[in-house]
Amino acid sequence: MRTDLCDLLGIDVPIVGFSPSEQVVAAISRAGGLGVLGCVRFNDGDELDRVLTWLDSEVGGRPYGVDVVMPGRVPTEGTPADLGKLIPDGHRDFVERTLLRLGVPPLGVDEPRRAGVLGWLHSVARTHVDVALTHRPRLIANALGPPPPDVIARAHAHGLAVAALAGRADHARSHLAGGVDIVVAQGYEAGGHTGEIASMVLVPEVVDAVGADVPVLAAGGIGSGRQIAAALALGARGVWMGSVWLGTAEYQTTEALRQALLDARSSDTVRTRIYTGKPARLLRNRWTEAWADESAPSPLPMPLQNLLVSGAHDRLMESGDPTVVPMPVGQIVGRMNEVRPVAAVLADLVTEADETLARLGKMA
């Protein structure tokens, strides 16, 4: 199973794997796919620099990518302290009351506290770009909206391919007009920020919108070789997978999250604005249900909502309770029922995709 995407990116199989974990990214790239590191969690450019240095040394010369979040509309800029003043007291009270009601303890004195994710501020995202360009990524992807023209120009000057996620055909056309090289058509079923059009409809729509010269990756709902073959049937030249790697041995996380992911069925996710202020698909649990209650306040706009809940996220994650973990994940979570190494997952994807392609060929 090769497509022209393999030649474009220098990979063996047309599988692009997104993860916030550098261990997962390295393992995907070493196994012949393209690992893409999610950078939004790095508020500090120096930390990203250290991680990319590690990645450069760990991928064994194989290509990898970085994923930066540069929203089409620039959210309010500022430090966590300044931005915090824009959060209404009623929202803070709701968060505190809810944590109490859910039985989530405060953090211990020694437990680290995060400042909230600022990676979707343009200032921070541009730091990610600056840092990434001092390393050796093969691809830079923008997860939200069209990449700024100067970022595309700089990436191209450094010989990088530029990808952008699209949840609608018109978004894909804008990306193309802006100079993007690869469009990731991400369907409703995907984890994290996602639109309303499901992959079955979205992928061929985007493929036809951008034309045969632009490779489209299918994202959303993909976790098996049959689904990769389906994506290729729809006209994609490869797939972009995110959720599935959360279930791999290389993904280091808490026991509670591991258990929650193993337990969840495909119906146990919800698309909601409570994580960042923009619609994103999360595990459905007691925390998301609390926000779905009629008495809950409306989520704040990006970036305020994540600043509001970031302290709660730390507490929810440290609580050890699988029924409250705050976690972006797609509907494919229903199939994540076993913890395995990245290389084994990837090998099975390729084997099943090849078998499926052969089966389909016989039906022609």
Next chain:
Amino acid sequence: MRTDLCDLLGIDVPIVGFSPSEQVVAAISRAGGLGVLGCVRFNDGDELDRVLTWLDSEVGGRPYGVDVVMPGRVPTEGTPADLGKLIPDGHRDFVERTLLRLGVPPLGVDEPRRAGVLGWLHSVARTHVDVALTHRPRLIANALGPPPPDVIARAHAHGLAVAALAGRADHARSHLAGGVDIVVAQGYEAGGHTGEIASMVLVPEVVDAVGADVPVLAAGGIGSGRQIAAALALGARGVWMGSVWLGTAEYQTTEALRQALLDARSSDTVRTRIYTGKPARLLRNRWTEAWADESAPSPLPMPLQNLLVSGAHDRLMESGDPTVVPMPVGQIVGRMNEVRPVAAVLADLVTEADETLARLGKMA
């Protein structure tokens, strides 16, 4: 492109086409697929009897099916007059105010008025079954919930295959335990009553849940041969298509609806309870937006909601205004951009599916 579904149902291509229009159903069956008549619109068994008599004579000996709506939970029974007493005045006022605000005129004195759809009452649905069994359908499908055991037994005694729609793997397992022969895995992107899990995730999940002996049809988002090939990649033995036939020459409708369907993009639908009381995907327009407003009342449970809005539906449909037509349709509406005969649509589906299967076979 043949699968074992073709042998089971006596059809040439594994394409099952649902339509409320007997003209469309006859054309699909004559062209080598299986046309399935939606019966929910027939409040009167005699009318269904006349239509099935016509269909028996028009399909030229080819098989067809009927689709009956027997919800898992039996809604309140009663006549339109009795049930109407359960509708709050505030809801009636909202409907009247909204029609006025949208500029929708009252019906003329000569225009026919419908009583509201009662086909999802078990009493009416059983009449549909009784009438259908006096004709020559090859398949009986239940569109909502598991078919009642006695209906399955009677259908089997008459030599009919029984299909049931499933939006989750556990629903599919219940159908199987109840004796259903064919499961229709219907994804989020589908028109009409639909669940939350998208086809890319749902289809393989249902295929694996029911096992290799039970044919699964993929429904939701399918309108091209590439999508049929994708459904086959996911393990389906065929497809169930509904929305696409609304754009055919055989589907007799108003100019306003025709225009609305041609104009709509894939993002112009919404999943809402305003049509029947259960979540169903409709064209998004000024009517659906009015119900999405904060000031709108919550939709009533089935069957009251449709009784509430049935008079409004008549007025909206007769208004001649494409921006208010009340219409169940799937996200594939974005691709319905040309009015063509059923036979031409079906021929193109088969050609593109075969080309896609051949293309995929070469990638193995």
